[in-house]
Amino acid sequence: MKARVIPLVDERMRRMAAHALLHDEPAGSVPVHDTLGRPLHDLRISVTDRCNFRCGYCMPRELFAGQGLFMPRSELLDFDEITRLASVFVSQGVRKIRLTGGEPLLRRDVERLVGMLAMLRTPAGEPVELTLTTNGSLLARKAAALKAAGLHRVTVSLDALDDAVFRRMNDADFPVAEVLRGIDAALAAGLSPLKVNTVVQRGVNDHEVEAIVRHFRHTPVVPRFIEYMDVGGSHGWRMDQVVPSAELLQRLARRHALLPMEPARKGETASRWRHADGAGEIGFISSVTQAFCGDCNRARLSADGRLVTCLFGRHGLDLRALLREAGAGDAQLGAAIRGTWRARSDRYSEQRGSQPPGDAGDGRVAMHYIGG
Template identity: 50%
Template sequence: MSTLDLRGRPLRDLRVSLTDRCNFRCGYCMPRELFGAGHQYLAADELLTFDEVEEVVRTAVDLGVRTVRLTGGEPLLRPGVADLVARLAAIGDLDLAMTTNGVLLGRHAAALRAAGLDRMTVSLDGIDDATFRRASDSPFGVSAVLDGIDAAVEAGFPRVKVNAVVRRGINEDQVVPLVEHFRGSGHVLRFIEFMDVGSTNGWTGSEVVPAAEIRAAIEARWPVEELPPSRHGEVAQRLRLRDGSAEVGLISSMSSPFCDTCTRARLTADGRVHTCLFSSTGTDVRGLLRGSRRPGDLHTLLRRVWGGRDDRYSEVRSALTRRADAPVEMSYIGG
């Protein structure tokens, strides 16, 4: 069953956050000044249970979702995550993916693959230890992430996507070294523009490295050719080094918005559904799941939420500013 929003975009992808905790303090996500020792994380009973996650996913599949991506925080900090993967895999007709920082992957990769996880994405913002530690604000070295990637390959994941958020003054000098490192590995490296997500990352346009600049840095070293999108709603511009040694993706949500093809919703760890990556409020489903309800109420709620969606924040911001360093009021977003 296909569920369309007000702009005719189908619901196809659901990001499911399993926890608000992380063992990194990346400046673009969980900066230490806001997520330090005194930060109050969600209590265990505030998190959606696996039963509740499964019910939301089953309902979303009925409404058209075909890809579910497990995220966090750091999803591997949630105990029993492989058990959840097995439950979601049993739904059938579903592409199951996970995004992780990779440092715990060595302990979990085999169990996740055996449980039915289809794809793995690992975040890695630098290939030298100094840059990586500065970007992640963590004590881990690059080798911990690379070991996790190797564990994923050994577990049977055919290839791994490696995501790098590029932030000027932090790691823009890592673009070429990252490509050089992963050439010939079979993994797909994707560079993501620093985004103004939420209200905690201190985003300024001056720190955005546009995808065109990232591409130019790569092309100065290797000739590239463009590849077609792998599927409808593909967020990355796909490039391939002409010698065939690497595929690179450029995710340009700041400089070249792709709202018109966005098919994604996200479910937070405490049970709120957001219909835009940039939204700040969302719709509570945990209350419905734990309250008095009739059969079909969750289906009705999710259909109403997606059917009333008109989000196009990035397009509006781009049209209003035409320059990366002009602020846009986040209250535009209600979903």
């Protein structure tokens, strides 16, 4: 079975992009909205499809072992290409960029890319918010350089505090203490507020939730609990493995006085709660039981330059081909991005119940390929 799922270019998207290139529109028509009125605001850039962990919900070892599983380095966008595309996305309304993977800190000299992206400015001359999601394994040695290069914040994936549970889940025998050291280094470097994401699976790590909340009380760290999702088709997802956020909230409310918080901005993925005693906040990302497709404003750029408009997507527009083969100018790239976003109608999470079960061959983009 082939582990890596590479999305094909949907013919409708190809025709739309071709039309946009021939009928370019004047700049300045931002923000761009899709068919459901959702603006293009966030861009998640995968800088590599490689990871040093083998978490079962993303890259199960039985499928991701051996050689030849990942893209040749020549297929990856180089830093100049990433920066150029990011600049075009900013001209179309993007105001926040998140670097993802795979594990983004495995990309050689990634702090140099951070420095290049930190120079981007909106049409109004304002800096773009620049963040990064990491498993934390290399964060202790990279945090200071990332901050110096211009990174604003980091989000760290942390599925357990118990070392045995953490090693079992990452399936790389990696100690949790090293990730916690990375979190401390990020805070010391000024990469805060810092978010910690925990993918919660029933019977696997749901018993760790309370320990994580206790550990990060009275710190600038915001733990967020993510419902186990059916991203890609390689992990045999089942609904009975999902712990609904409402259930977790009920559990935590027995021990903590929690008060609801208003969203910081439209399109925020997490519902936010704060400790009544001022000890900090926690969040819940509930894509399965409380779908937030209606406010989704995130585009995704794969490591090989495909624009994917949904985390659960099956197709992507090949922007790398426009860059390398067609030699498109920025105006043409902007037209292709605008046309793709305006044609967007994705709302997988709202329609999940009517979708057939996924499998490794259904063409959905793998999480390691497009980021979480």
